[in-house]
Each structure stands twice: as C-alpha cells, then as structure tokens.
Amino acid sequence: MLGFIGGSGLYEIEGLSVLEEKFIKTPFGDPSSPVVLGELEGRKLAFLARHGRDHSYPPHLVPYRANLWALREVGVDRVLAVSAVGGINKLFNPGDFVIIDSFLDFTKRRKSTFYEGKFSVKVEGSDKVARLLNSGKVVHIDVSEPYCPQMRMLLMEILQEKGLRYHPAGVYACTEGPRFETPAEIKALSALGADVVGMTGYPEVVLARELTMCYTSLCVVANPAAGISSGRLTSDEVLELMAEKEAQIKEVLKEFARRLPEEKTCGCSEVLEGAEV
Ligand code: HPA
Helix, strand or coil: CCCEEEEECCCCCCCCEEEEEECECCCCCCCCCEEEEEEEEEEEEEEEEECCCCCCCCCCHHHHHHHHHHHCCCCCCEEEEEEEEEECCCCCCCCEECCCCCEEEEECCCCCCCCCCCCCCCCCCCHHHHHHCCCCCECCCCCCCCCCHHHHHHHHHHHHHCCCCCCCCCEEEEECCCCCCCHHHHHHHCCCCCCCCCCCHHHHHHHHCCCEEEEEEEEEEEEEEEECCCCCCCHHHHHHHHHHHHHHHHHHHHHHHHHHHCCCCCCHHHCCCCCCC
16 A cells, blocks of 8 residues: 655644554553555555644654654555655755655664564564564665665656656755754755755654554755855744645656556565674
8 A cells, every 4th residue: 555654744634534543552661643544546455644734743752763663564565755855965955856865874863773683573474574573683784775766766757747846866964953954064965965954854754664564755955055145044934935836746646546557567565685693
C-alpha cells in the first residue's frame, strides 16, 4: 500500500475518502498521529502527519521509528513524504519542488536504526525484518540510492506535465533543529554539496528503507536558507509558503496515487539481502 507522510502545512489530504483512523501502538512507542486509511483516486492509501495533527512534535522529537512501524503495521510498503526545506543552492528558489536524490546527515540525537544487534527491540511477525530484530542481528543497509528511483521518476513526470518548477535532483542536508541554521552553517553545508536543508528528512528515509519500503521525498523550497538572502528567518515565512503551495502539492499527490503502478521496477525491497552480519 502507498503511504503519505505530511510535513509542515500538510496535516490531512482533501479528497481522501476516509475509511478508518487507526491509533496504533508500536514496540517503538506511539506515532505522532493516527494513521488515516482512505481512498484517493480509487487507490487505498495511508496518511500520517509527521508533526502530529496539531503540529506538536518538533523535528528532533518526531517519533520516526514509531511512525514508520505504524505504517508498516497497516501494510504500507511505499512512502511518499512531503517536506518543507530551505534553499541553499542559489538556483533553488522559494516555491520550487525538489526531487532529492541524496542526503547529508547532521542530526545529533535521534534513533536512526531499527537494528541494534543484541539490543534490538523484539517484535511480532515472521518476515525478514522481524527475524533480524528478534534474532538480534547487526544490519548495515546500502544507501547508494536512498530514494526510490521509480517513485522519483513518476514525480518528475507529473511535475513536468503540470508545468511546475522543479529540480530533478538535489542533496538534502538534515540538521537537528529546532532552531534554523546560522549563515556560517549554511556556507559550510553549501561547500559540502548540499542544495537544500531541512530538519526531518533523516532518519525517516533510512528507517523506511530498513523496513524494505520504497521511500521518496517531495521537497518544497519554502525560504532561502539563512544568510542566502538578507533578513531573518521565521516559521511564519515557511508556513505561508507551504500554504501557498498546498493546492499544487495535493494535486501532485492525487496524480501520484492515480499513476503509481502496482508493479515495482526498483530494487528497494531487496535492501536486506546480504545486509546482516
Ligand atoms: N532550515 C531548516 N529547515 C527548514 C528550513 C530551513 O531554512 N526551511 C524549512 N525547513
């Protein structure tokens, strides 16, 4: 099943005919919102609000593991996440979409793996993920291609067709937050190759991947990153831009739900082959 994770400014999906709302408890704690199961464009899907429906979870305290596990519990095997980002690359302007293809991790205190060897949380189930956790295995997943290429390609097609400004690739730097960055930090991130900066893309991407899910991220440039343009940065600015883009984002998500083929052409689900020690 397809799952959407909504970021800042995206707390529900209009047009989604809601079938059920599930309050799921996971071995990794409670997710930040109930999982809404519904139908969009004839396709059954799941929606979760990353920051909670009332935006009460700051980026560094989002229960990323519980969120991904809750989606797994309802049968999600592909995740499309929407995130607001700051633009570092001078070609990436507010309002642009970015189909990121890699990340840099600068987070500091987040649980970024399910696989903790002998310290792993024990879970129910009998698939490979459950077996690896329950047998206390150490697992190293490959992230040469962290974002699902099939999903990325479809996003590009849709954005192209709709005539929306987008960048087909980009490096996402994830900072710990919740504060914005200093101009010096943005300069450093730029030198390291980052195009955009956000606070929530990591560890979400790797946790999804560890569960063999396809994952991709639709980033929306909400503001020039600190020091790129003059003046101070505010949450108001980010939320205002996301509100302006809301209709477009929802159009893209709708089309995505309609067009994503059931058949996978990517290798995301084989990520655990040969990954255990
Ligand atoms: N920095 C970090 N996260 C963000 C930004 C930013 O400038 N804009 C939106 N999310």
